[in-house]
Amino acid sequence: MKSVEVKNICKSFDNKKVLKDISFEVLKNEIFVLLGPNGAGKTTTVKILSGVLEPDKGEVYIFGKKVSVSAIEVKQVIGYLPDEPYIYNKLVGGEFIEFIMGVYKTQLDVEKYNFLLEQFELKEAINKPIEMYSKGMKQKLLLLSIFLRDPEVYIFDEPLIGLDPQSISFFKQYVKKITEEGKTVILCTHILELAEQLADKIAIIYDGKILVCEPKTVLKEKFKNQTLEKIYLSVINNKI
Amino acid sequence: MYISIMRDTFLLLELQKKIFINSFKFSTKTEKIRNFFISFVALVFFVSVFIISYQVIIYISTLPIIGSLFTIRILGIAFLASFVMLIFSSLTVSLSTLYNIEDLQFFCSLPLNLSSIFIFKFLLAVVYSSWMVIIILLPFVLSFVFVKGLSLYNFIVIIFAIGLKIIIAVSIGCTIAVVLSYIFPTKQLKNIVLVFLIILTSVGYTLFRFAEPEELLDVDRFNELVQYLDFLSKPVAQGIPSWWVTEIFRGFMVKQFNVVVANILKLSFITICVLIVLKIFVEKLFYLSLFKTTKIKSVEDKNKNYEKVVFKTKPLFITVINKEVKSLIREPMQWVQFVVVVALTIIYLFNIRKLPIQYEYVKITVAFLNLGGIMFILSAIVLRFVFVQPSLEYKMFWLIKSLPIDIKKFFLIKFFVYLPLVLIPGVLIVTISNLIIGVEKMMSVISFIIIFLSCIVLTISGYSLGILFPKKEYKDIAQIETSFGGLVFLLLSLCYIILLLSSLAEPVKKYVMYHTVDRFELYFHILLFITINFIYAFTPGYYALKKFIREYA
Numbered sequence: 022m023k024s025v026e027v028k029n030i031c032k033s034f035d036n037k038k039v040l041k042d043i044s045f046e047v048l049k050n051e052i053f054v055l056l057g058p059n060g061a062g063k064t065t066t067v068k069i070l071s072g073v074l075e076p077d078k079g080e081v082y083i084f085g086k087k088v089s090v091s092a093i094e095v096k097q098v099i100g101y102l103p104d105e106p107y108i109y110n111k112l113v114g115g116e117f118i119e120f121i122m123g124v125y126k127t128q129l130d131v132e133k134y135n136f137l138l139e140q141f142e143l144k145e146a147i148n149k150p151i152e153m154y155s156k157g158m159k160q161k162l163l164l165l166s167i168f169l170r171d172p173e174v175y176i177f178d179e180p181l182i183g184l185d186p187q188s189i190s191f192f193k194q195y196v197k198k199i200t201e202e203g204k205t206v207i208l209c210t211h212i213l214e215l216a217e218q219l220a221d222k223i224a225i226i227y228d229g230k231i232l233v234c235e236p237k238t239v240l241k242e243k244f245k246n247q248t249l250e251k252i253y254l255s256v257i258n259n260k261i
Numbered sequence: 262m263y264i265s266i267m268r269d270t271f272l273l274l275e276l277q278k279k280i281f282i283n284s285f286k287f288s289t290k291t292e293k294i295r296n297f298f299i300s301f302v303a304l305v306f307f308v309s310v311f312i313i314s315y316q317v318i319i320y321i322s323t324l325p326i327i328g329s330l331f332t333i334r335i336l337g338i339a340f341l342a343s344f345v346m347l348i349f350s351s352l353t354v355s356l357s358t359l360y361n362i363e364d365l366q367f368f369c370s371l372p373l374n375l376s377s378i379f380i381f382k383f384l385l386a387v388v389y390s391s392w393m394v395i396i397i398l399l400p401f402v403l404s405f406v407f408v409k410g411l412s413l414y415n416f417i418v419i420i421f422a423i424g425l426k427i428i429i430a431v432s433i434g435c436t437i438a439v440v441l442s443y444i445f446p447t448k449q450l451k452n453i454v455l456v457f458l459i460i461l462t463s464v465g466y467t468l469f470r471f472a473e474p475e476e477l478l479d480v481d482r483f484n485e486l487v488q489y490l491d492f493l494s495k496p497v498a499q500g501i502p503s504w505w506v507t508e509i510f511r512g513f514m515v516k517q518f519n520v521v522v523a524n525i526l527k528l529s530f531i532t533i534c535v536l537i538v539l540k541i542f543v544e545k546l547f548y549l550s551l552f553k554t555t556k557i558k559s560v561e562d563k564n565k566n567y568e569k570v571v572f573k574t575k576p577l578f579i580t581v582i583n584k585e586v587k588s589l590i591r592e593p594m595q596w597v598q599f600v601v602v603v604a605l606t607i608i609y610l611f612n613i614r615k616l617p618i619q620y621e622y623v624k625i626t627v628a629f630l631n632l633g634g635i636m637f638i639l640s641a642i643v644l645r646f647v648f649v650q651p652s653l654e655y656k657m658f659w660l661i662k663s664l665p666i667d668i669k670k671f672f673l674i675k676f677f678v679y680l681p682l683v684l685i686p687g688v689l690i691v692t693i694s695n696l697i698i699g700v701e702k703m704m705s706v707i708s709f710i711i712i713f714l715s716c717i718v719l720t721i722s723g724y725s726l727g728i729l730f731p732k733k734e735y736k737d738i739a740q741i742e743t744s745f746g747g748l749v750f751l752l753l754s755l756c757y758i759i760l761l762l763s764s765l766a767e768p769v770k771k772y773v774m775y776h777t778v779d780r781f782e783l784y785f786h787i788l789l790f791i792t793i794n795f796i797y798a799f800t801p802g803y804y805a806l807k808k809f810i811r812e813y814a
Contacts, residue, residue, distance in 0.1 A: 035289070073662040075811060096665035103663075107656035111591035112584065123580030124664050150591075 022049045023085075024174055024205040025070065030079030032065055039065050040076070041229040047222065052196065052206045054216040056253060057226035063209045064104055064178055066226065070207060071101035071176050083174060097125065100167035104178040104209070106159050110152035114143065114162050117151060121166045130169065137165045140191045157183035164188075168195065175199070178209040193219060217249045225256050232256050262374075269377030273368070274384070295745045302748065303396060311400035318408045332405075333511050339401060340503035343394050344430050349458055351390035351434025356454060357736045358386045359435070359547060360442060379544045387431045398423070405510065415513045418521065422506045425528040429502050432535040432543075439543050443550035455737070463604035471611065502528055577666065578674060585678040592653075598645045598738075605638060606690055614697050621701075622773045628700040629769050632708055633762050635690050636715050639683055640754035643723035647679045648750050649741040651727035658809075668810060676720060684716045715761070718798040719754065725801035726750045728809055757797045764789040 025047040032040040040062045047053040057063050068074040070081055072092050081088040083095045108117060122129055138144050141161040146154060154162065160183045167175065175196070181189050196206055196219060210216060216223060224234040233240065233256050244252045288296065321335070322328045359382045368378045402423070406416050441454065505524040512520035575583070613631065618624055654661075661671060691712040695705045730746025741747065768778045768786050 068659075071663050073659055093665045093667060096663060099663070101663045103659050105656075108660065109584065109588055109657055111588045116584075116587065120580055120584045123575050123583075124577060124666060126577070 023047070024049045024051075024083065025053075025207065026082040026085075027066075027070070028080050028082070030066075030069055030076040030081065032062075032069065032074065032076050039229050040069075043079070043226070043229070043231055045224055045231060045234045047205055047207060049203055049205055050200055051221045052200050052208060052219045053222045053224070054220035055207065055209045055224050055226060056211075056213070056216060058257065061226045062229045063226055067101070067176050067178050067207065067209050068103075071099055072096050073101070073103075098173040099176060100170060100172035100174070101176045102160075102163050102167060102178060102180055104182070106156075106163045108151055108159055108163065111150065113150055114147040114154070117162065118147075118166055118169065121170070125170055127170050130171075134169055137168055141165055141188055155183070157185060157188070160184055161188055164192065171199075173204060175204060175206045177206070179211070180208070181210070181212060181215065213249045213253060223249075225253060227257060266374045266376045266380065269373045270380045270384075273373070273377060273381040277381075277385070299745055299748070307396060307400050310397065311404050314401045314404035315408060318404055322408060329514070332409075333507060333514075336405065336510055337504060337507040339398070340426070340506050341501065343398050344426060344501060344503035347391060347394055347427060347430035348434045348437075349462075350394070351386055351431040352438050353455055353458065353737075354390040355386045355431075355435040355438035356442070358382055358389060359438065360551070361736075365551070375548065376540075376544060379547055383431075383435060383539065386435055387428065390431055390434065391427045394427075409514050411513050418525070419506070419509060419513070422509045422525060422528055425532045426502045426506050428532050429528075429535050432539050436539065436543050439547045439550060443546050459598070460600050463600045467604045467607055502531060577670075581666075581671065581674045582678055585675065589678075592738075602638075602642055602645070602686060605641065606686065609634060609638060610690070610693055610697065613694050616698075618698055624698050624700050625704055625769065625773050628695060628698050628704050628708060629762070629765070631694050631698065632691075632711055633758050635687065635694065635712055636719070636758045636761070637755075638690065639687050639712075639716060639719055640723075640751060640758070642683050642686060643719045643754075644742055644747055644750060645738075646682045647720055647723035648727040648747060649738050650675070650679070650724060652732040652735065652741045652744075652746075653738070655731050655733055668806065672724070672806070675724060679724065680716065680720050683720050684713070687712045687716045711761075711765075714794055718757070718794045721798040722753070722757075722801045723750060725805035726753070728805035729801060753797070753801075757793065760793050761790065764793055 023046050027043060027045050030040055030043045031038065043062070043066060045053075055063050055066060065074065069076050070083075070088075072088050072095060075089065083098065086095055088095050109120075112120065118134075138147060141164065143158070143161055143165065146158055146162075151159065151162070160180070164180065180192060184192065193215075196208075200206055200221075206219075208215070208219065220237045222234070222236045223240055225232045235243070240252060241247070244255065247255075285296065318332060318335075321331050324331060359379075365378075368381075369375075402419065403416075405411075406419070411419075438454075445453075505528050508524045509521050512518060512524065613627075616627060618627055662668075688709070691708050692705075695708060700708075726746055726749060730744065730749055732741045732744040732746065735741050735744075764786055768783055771778045771782075
């Protein structure tokens, strides 16, 4: 079953075309990894998917619903983590969670909350103002707020930046677990190892165009079981 | 060693020069228009100050007996005021420039002489804290030079003396900043100092106004003319470098060159002493304060333990308001500005009380013009509390846009949070000022309605213009207020106030003169009044919403 469908999206900033007619699909139970060099259009793509930006042309469907038409309904089922996670510094960590739960009208699962607090080692920090947090702690707090809500579609833009090894390990396990439970994960990253370990489907974006979009197994077959690093470099260098 | 310090300092200055030039060279079309507009406004301000000062000095100089004494006294007050302003501004600027952790980390990682970093940062503090004072002071000084017919050589010497005065003042501010940072190693120090300075200035200015300084210029207050002349000829704060600059000026005016030389020597000697203290003592203390651990005061909510608490989902309106109010209360630079607003309001009401209002027509006219004054105070409040919000929240807008909230509803909630901050002072000022003026009931009700409406309009336009012209990078809220967008908001608000008063001027005039207004004419002016309000609220509102949906992410 298709959970995310992107059809011919285009986006320009100051007359510079950042996305040029991008289309792809993501299924339920799938981890979709978007790879590409800096400035290729990965972040713009996920911003459009999460409803933060509007495309100039084209349409995004989440569970068959147009994002442009049912933005609020669609956002309710999305959990989005940006690459630069700025949050309200003057709030206490717990207040931020309270705010998020209030806006999404979600009841708190106390057991899960305590579990996540422990996993992300935020038990002490949760009572402190966010301005005292390090970058990694802010990232953990945002991940906690997303995992706690249990949305249908998870969109992560460079989720591992600033995370410690325990949190990275927990993140990978958790992402695998939720996809097995039927959720959809879209991941934007530069870390090819992460893509190698988690991806079900991989798309390589270059200069605003999707060069490759295949399930990992098919991609591996096509490139005679080479490592993802070699596949990536080969695609980018030859612009297949 | 000194050569290497100088070389490294020049390298850092070269880097700063390139940053400055590139900010113009690679600016976008919008930024170029913005820079041109700001330069134009600065030029207009410069020329206006020059023309007004020129006229005033010419007038004062022609006053018999007291003319020259009065001129010197004005100069002394101007130099003293600018000297104090420089100390205050350099104190806050030094806290952000010297302790800017981002570039400090970078500079400290380079093989640079540590002294060069301190000297470079001190020079930056000199520029950042003095440019504004120079823009205000220079046309004033120039007008004196022209009126008194001083030569170019005299002018250069005076500028040199002012330069020394600036270095002395900034050194004092910088020293206080470093000493405070050493004693109180907290990241909130800058905020604490700013809060203290704002309160001090507001209270000081209010007390100064209550002292009715205009009475001092009233010759009749003095028993004899000799007493008055004696008062005028007394130096303004004699032991302070600002007076030495005044003395240099006076020396040139009366052609006493020994006075000029003596005061130049005094200034140079003190400058050298201050720089030595800065190099030997302050620089060491600066590096010691840098390596002290920094603390942030925790704002933990003792009533709640988020580790154990079970949240209850609240309605969206309450959830968002809760967040807005908490963010506002915990930003000291926001609420402390209330002190400034209160001081301005008290002074405004005091000035109204001092007006000679006896006749009914004067009462109505003053009450009508009072609306413009109140609206201007309200614009200042909107600038401080509402206009700044989008810039403060700019980096968090990704979150708002990713939430399942209707953006229009979100803006509406924002409006309800910020409207009371404008409405309460607005209603209070209009009620109290009308009581002071003693206007009749109907005029009171009309002014109340006008102010109520303008509070709504100014809040909407302030927030909308904040979205249209955000200041993405800033060190403190003052930078957002004085940004290009802030200037645009103030200018547009001024136009709005003028247009609004003009739209009502004719019926008010007829009411004052004949106590009756033609019904159709009244309807026409009310329609005009509503149209102006509608345009000023909804035009920026419409474009802001469009920009927010299209661009912010």
